[in-house]
Amino acid sequence: MPPAPCSARAAAARLLDEVTGEGRLMSEALAKGTLDALPPADRARAQRLALAALRGLERADRLIARHTRKVPPLPVRNVLRLAVTELAQGGDAHGVVSEAVGTVAASARHKRLSGMVNAVLRKLAEEAPLVWDDLRVPRLPDWLRGPLVDAWGKGAVAAMERAHLAGAPLDLTVKDDADGWAARLGGEVLPTGSVRLREARQVTALPGYDAGAWWVQDAGAALAVRVLAPHPGEAVLDMCAAPGGKTLQLAAGGAAVTALDISERRMERVAENLARTGLNATCVVGDALAHEGQYDSVLLDAPCSATGTIRRHPDLPHARDGAGIGELIGVQEAMLDHALSLVKPGGRLVFCTCSLLPDEGECQVDAALARHTGLTVDRAALDLPGIEPGWITGEDGLRLRPDYWPERGGMDGFYIACLRRAP
Numbered sequence: 001m002p003p004a005p006c007s008a009r010a011a012a013a014r015l016l017d018e019v020t021g022e023g024r025l026m027s028e029a030l031a032k033g034t035l036d037a038l039p040p041a042d043r044a045r046a047q048r049l050a051l052a053a054l055r056g057l058e059r060a061d062r063l064i065a066r067h068t069r070k071v072p073p074l075p076v077r078n079v080l081r082l083a084v085t086e087l088a089q090g091g092d093a094h095g096v097v098s099e100a101v102g103t104v105a106a107s108a109r110h111k112r113l114s115g116m117v118n119a120v121l122r123k124l125a126e127e128a129p130l131v132w133d134d135l136r137v138p139r140l141p142d143w144l145r146g147p148l149v150d151a152w153g154k155g156a157v158a159a160m161e162r163a164h165l166a167g168a169p170l171d172l173t174v175k176d177d178a179d180g181w182a183a184r185l186g187g188e189v190l191p192t193g194s195v196r197l198r199e200a201r202q203v204t205a206l207p208g209y210d211a212g213a214w215w216v217q218d219a220g221a222a223l224a225v226r227v228l229a230p231h232p233g234e235a236v237l238d239m240c241a242a243p244g245g246k247t248l249q250l251a252a253g254g255a256a257v258t259a260l261d262i263s264e265r266r267m268e269r270v271a272e273n274l275a276r277t278g279l280n281a282t283c284v285v286g287d288a289l290a291h292e293g294q295y296d297s298v299l300l301d302a303p304c305s306a307t308g309t310i311r312r313h314p315d316l317p318h319a320r321d322g323a324g325i326g327e328l329i330g331v332q333e334a335m336l337d338h339a340l341s342l343v344k345p346g347g348r349l350v351f352c353t354c355s356l357l358p359d360e361g362e363c364q365v366d367a368a369l370a371r372h373t374g375l376t377v378d379r380a381a382l383d384l385p386g387i388e389p390g391w392i393t394g395e396d397g398l399r400l401r402p403d404y405w406p407e408r409g410g411m412d413g414f415y416i417a418c419l420r421r422a423p
């Protein structure tokens with residue numbers, strides 16, 4: 001598609017092209033400047049439209065296939081996918097259809113298909129809102145569905161797919177007074193202590209944001225630091241720290257935190273978050289594998305497939321194909337071994353990943369226990385409010401999944417284990 005006209009809808013189509021055609025995550029497309037020409041409100045709308053289309057992609061494709069003889073070229077298909085999703089979700093039919101037709105007509109390469117787009121969308125303007133909710137819940141692509149079915153079974157994966165379609169509420173970690181902030185913000189306190197807001201809100205406009213009273217952090221992600229349970233004054237290394245949600249929790253718990261990350265750009269976010277919340281940490285840009293020192297405890301939130309975050313990042317299954325996960329598993333193993341060398345005797349290492357794949361969680365801990373004599377898993381670290389017995393795994397780690405807490409709005413998929421070095 002050509003760059004003009006640069007409306008939110010045309011920009012959303014470009015985002016979809018990058019995700020589905022070029023294998024780029026939405027965060028990567030945004031960092032590259034795909035939406036930079038738009039005013040902030042249109043930028044936010046383009047992202048909302050693209051995320052909704054990615055969540056329901058399989059449904060949109062089913063409806064489009066009912067009215068087309070051949071699969072349209074990807075840029076045209078993406079315009080159709082966005083338009084069908086909007087129509088299904090109550091968008092103004094005239095505006096949606098005419099802008100989709102205009103976007104295709106403006107493309108020298110595809111303008112001959114604008115009549116087809118018009119005809120298809122006119123039919124779907126009536127049909128899509130009536131049938132959308134009855135269409136099958138979109139399935140994960142095979143590269144991810146296969147391993148997840150092997151690990152958790154078909155029923156659990158279907159429940160995860162329902163959670164992915166539903167999206168995620170907004171979870172906050174508060175410095176203190178969770179009940180007070182939940183009441184002020186119209187949210188609820190979850191059994192694990194996070195504050196959950198069910199309705200989507202503009203985060204920066206909420207009370208307490210400017211004062212740094214809380215930060216956005218999924219309830220599942222917030223459990224890693226609760227498991228580490230830092231003591232005031234204890235020296236903690238946050239080994240892969242950016243953008244810093246867990247650094248803030250550690251600092252708020254009174255730990256003397258060293259926040260380390262290899263990405264200078266992402267470490268700027270840690271510094272901004274510390275400044276907003278008035279919390280302190282020593283920030284270091286560097287490679288975790290080359291870092292030296294001795295700490296009372298280390299938090300290793302290792303780079304991973306991020307397959308636990310699909311509720312919030314529905315682009316991930318469409319942008320990725322599973323290539324690279326083997327390499328990530330090797331990096332996690334090397335980081336885990338190096339992290340152990342930075343823990344004082346008797347100290348603890350909390351290993352976690354936002355992955356649904358046991359190879360990036362349970363198996364890593366099993367393998368570390370086999371490699372390191374005297375290393376144990378601290379099961380007692382999981383005796384925390386809100387943790388359900390069924391979440392605890394055979395090796396005494398904590399497995400969190402998006403289909404848990406369905407009545408509350410789910411949680412990110414995560415794996416967390418507290419390892420203890422021999423004294």
Ligand SMILES: C[S@@+](CC[C@H](N)C(=O)[O-])C[C@H]1O[C@@H](n2cnc3c(N)ncnc32)[C@H](O)[C@@H]1O
Pocket residue numbers: 239240241242243244245246247260261262263266286287288289301302303304354
């Ligand atoms: C899962 S994210 C961390 C999220 C963070 N702990 C939080 O709660 O906000 C993984 C991080 O690992 C960092 N990373 C990847 N390879 C690294 C390395 N060799 N050394 C240090 N950090 C690395 C990435 O830049 C990324 O910020």
